[in-house]
Amino acid sequence: QAAEREPSARAPPLLTDLYQFTMAYAYWRAGRHQEPAVFELFFRDNPFGGGFSLFAGLHDCLLFLRSFRFTDEDVEFLRSVLPPATDPAFFQFLRGLDCSGVTLRSVPEGTVVFPKVCVFQPCLKVCLQPVSAASLVISLVCSNAARFRLAAGPRRKLLEMGLRRAQGPDGGLTASRYTHIGGFDLTSNVQAGFLFGIPVAGTMAHSYVTSFTSLEEVWPQTLVAVSGDPDPVDIISLTKGWLSRVCELLGAEPGKIREGELAAFLSYAISYPQNFLPVIDSYSVGCSGLLNFCAVALALCELGYRPVGVRLDSGDLCRQSVDVRRVFRLCSEHFSISAFDSLIIVGTNNISEQSMAELNKKENQIDVVGVGTHLVTCTKQPSLGCVYKLVEVRGRPRMKISEDPQKSTVPGRKSVYRLLDADGHPFLDLACLAVESPPEAGVSLRCFPLGCDDSPVSVTPAQATCLRQDVFTKGQVRRDRLTT
Amino acid sequence: QAAEREPSARAPPLLTDLYQFTMAYAYWRAGRHQEPAVFELFFRDNPFGGGFSLFAGLHDCLLFLRSFRFTDEDVEFLRSVLPPATDPAFFQFLRGLDCSGVTLRSVPEGTVVFPKVCVFQPCLKVCLQPVSAASLVISLVCSNAARFRLAAGPRRKLLEMGLRRAQGPDGGLTASRYTHIGGFDLTSNVQAGFLFGIPVAGTMAHSYVTSFTSLEEVWPQTLVAVSGDPDPVDIISLTKGWLSRVCELLGAEPGKIREGELAAFLSYAISYPQNFLPVIDSYSVGCSGLLNFCAVALALCELGYRPVGVRLDSGDLCRQSVDVRRVFRLCSEHFSISAFDSLIIVGTNNISEQSMAELNKKENQIDVVGVGTHLVTCTKQPSLGCVYKLVEVRGRPRMKISEDPQKSTVPGRKSVYRLLDADGHPFLDLACLAVESPPEAGVSLRCFPLGCDDSPVSVTPAQATCLRQDVFTKGQVRRDRLTT
CATH class of the missing domain: 3.20.140.10 (nicotinate phosphoribosyltransferase)
Structure with a gap:
């Protein structure tokens, strides 16, 4: 950081x-x-x-x-x-x-x-x-983030993207900062990156995809390979070739593929050949978005670049991620393109703590989860x-x-001590008056745990730290x- | 404003x-x-x-x-x-x-x-x-405020006091501004008053009351009457006299009255004799707070000042407000102090839209309602x-x-028109493409209301305004x- x-x-x-x-x-x-x-x-x-x-x-x-x-x-x-x-x-x-x-x-x-x-x-x-x-x-928002982190498990990366749903401009900035402390890896909020050094992430919105209608809008139409030949390659022709092969491999209908979406992907890939991670559900994942992605990504691979992955933003994320992964594996095997084995799948679609927990029970192939509304507004308990x-x-x-x-x-003014057991695990937070003497390691003390009626218990901390x-x-x- | x-x-x-x-x-x-x-x-x-x-x-x-x-x-x-x-x-x-x-x-x-x-x-x-x-x-927060306004009815004043429960510092400022637009009269947030000209209100917290223990802490101990005698009056003795009379009138036990609370009220009243509105539930409204208020307020009235009222912050606000009003009326009649007829009662205790609506169904005497958490965090629907x-x-x-x-x-780019009937009431918002011709007053048009299946209806606006x-x-x- x-x-x-x-x-x-x-x-x-x-x-x-x-x-x-x-x-x-x-x-x-x-x-x-x-x-x-x-x-x-x-x-x-x-x-x-x-x-x-x-x-x-x-x-x-x-x-x-x-x-x-x-x-x-x-x-x-x-x-x-x-x-x-x-x-x-x-x-x-x-x-x-x-x-x-x-x-x-x-x-x-x-x-x-x-x-x-x-x-x-x-x-x-x-x-x-x-x-x-x-x-x-x-x-609140920090605790909420920690719960999403626990629900997500340690493997998955978490992206905070709640800016537009927070309470006003600074509510969003506050949320980005404290969800990061709570265990989120990334934020979409650039100002939070600027002020707090939190890693920022994000590539494209649906509006980018739908703003293109034909391949004529793609410019420049060439890309130079990573190494070797300095002559620019016609990336449009290259991609069209890959698209035919992908359609054939998957038995897809070329007529259902949206040319505007392909143009958007190509245009983005030409700008950022090492950071290609488009949103693939602007029209239809299976009939258009995934095929267009594979074609552009295969063309990038042919020129020595590494595409990053895809984002899914609607529908059944689990099922779709499994389908997408299957296609990636097919391409990897069929075309011998190993970069397709490490593509990542980002899922973003109104994720709640509950749907995050369900992700772990259902088969899915989602590597990064983006969370907005439910995270920053703490829908489950907003105060x-x-x-x-x-x-x-x-x-x-x-x-x-x-x-x-x-x-x-x-x-009265209280002191608070965290009591640890012999394994170093905390087992009790002890509040006493500041004028009372502090607990000592190895010395038994009587205390009245909250919620355990009014009878005292004796505990012997192996260690006591000032909280x-x-x-x-x-x-x-x-x-x-x-x-x- | x-x-x-x-x-x-x-x-x-x-x-x-x-x-x-x-x-x-x-x-x-x-x-x-x-x-x-x-x-x-x-x-x-x-x-x-x-x-x-x-x-x-x-x-x-x-x-x-x-x-x-x-x-x-x-x-x-x-x-x-x-x-x-x-x-x-x-x-x-x-x-x-x-x-x-x-x-x-x-x-x-x-x-x-x-x-x-x-x-x-x-x-x-x-x-x-x-x-x-x-x-x-x-x-969201503006719409929420409007719902509280509707639930409160036109008579009651509404005070926004959500600063400490909002999403970070600026979340609070945003909430103050937009709840005012939504129909709140006052805010506790000084910065909102400073920036946006919203009337600010507030007098004291419980901490002020509990920070006093005895009448010896009251200083100065005198107050000058509004008109007439320039000699300062011993307000402590004056209040003690009124307290005895109030206890006698109400049959209250002087032994249950908290001296620290009386000291806090007096100290505040000496500082702000024209703005006396204490919170009266720090110990017990009936056994202490209300009696102390009446004594100080009667002393102020005797010196020509007008006390403002009381704030209730816990328990059954409706029942307590009725009891408090009854005591105010008794004092007004018994001591012939008409200022007691116009004292206001402020209620603040975790008010939700529902509890606001219930206020109108139950007997109560609350003039001003302060709302915090449920207003600014939109508990009912936080996004x-x-x-x-x-x-x-x-x-x-x-x-x-x-x-x-x-x-x-x-x-496509849309235009939106609000159609009004002959009485000037809006009855339909019409969305059409910007390139279509606008609706005309007195001219029938066909439209497809949302949610009314797909059959068109004909309407004739008496007036159409650009929304x-x-x-x-x-x-x-x-x-x-x-x-x-």
């Missing part, structure tokens, strides 16, 4: 709820604005009915904290929306505010985390409530109940009691602590 | 799928890059099983088109991801590309639109495919099957045929045509 560029923070300081400012003013007015406070962020339940979540969004939080500053224009706008009675000195105070007094303890980006355990803990002055970096924590609560002010624990018992909070790290202190990002 | 600021485009030109660039190169290589092409965008089905959609996203599209330009850095990045064989002259060409050759016909932002009718029609050179402004069309297809190249109609019949497209307008021509935004 390429190094990441240093983008500017994507969240301006006004991107927060108005009440953060009204509260900040009330604290300031009461002279309490420099009091230290601790907030904790946790999830109530794992998404998608699953057994884990992946923590993500830290990168954006840190950019936000580092660059947090109100401009004159920001402050003027706040003056216009806060009540007229607001003391003008408060706006002066805002103008000078930054995050040099914030300490953030967080689990690294991409950590497997569990419900009700605090994963993200900012310590700040109460006046800094507008710094609601917590709204940048995005674990995660993320909770961000005040737990301590001036060193004193604070609690929220609620008419909904599950909305009550556990007071969270200081990732931001004194206005600086701790670069060494950011990812797992 | 305040005038909008002129934000820079929120989508950089690289925020598109890689295949847009590989195709653009292949067109350029074939010398076809200046050929005119027409794309059309439509939805296949209305979202949420409903009967309409609202069109939205045009504003972002136009900003994008207007500022579309590749920087040197963009072009260098493209050079690094496109195959090495790509002709360097292509990158020179990209560097000079802009949207001066694009014409966009679109329905105005906020128009009610229906499935399968093209609402957005860019005419461009084929090389401009990277200009995928269509990915900025966001109708809209938006289709963007090539329909014409060089004046010749193009079609995509598919193994999925519903994925086939209707070829789409030229909103972008020659690199310029047509400002007069943007909204309904």
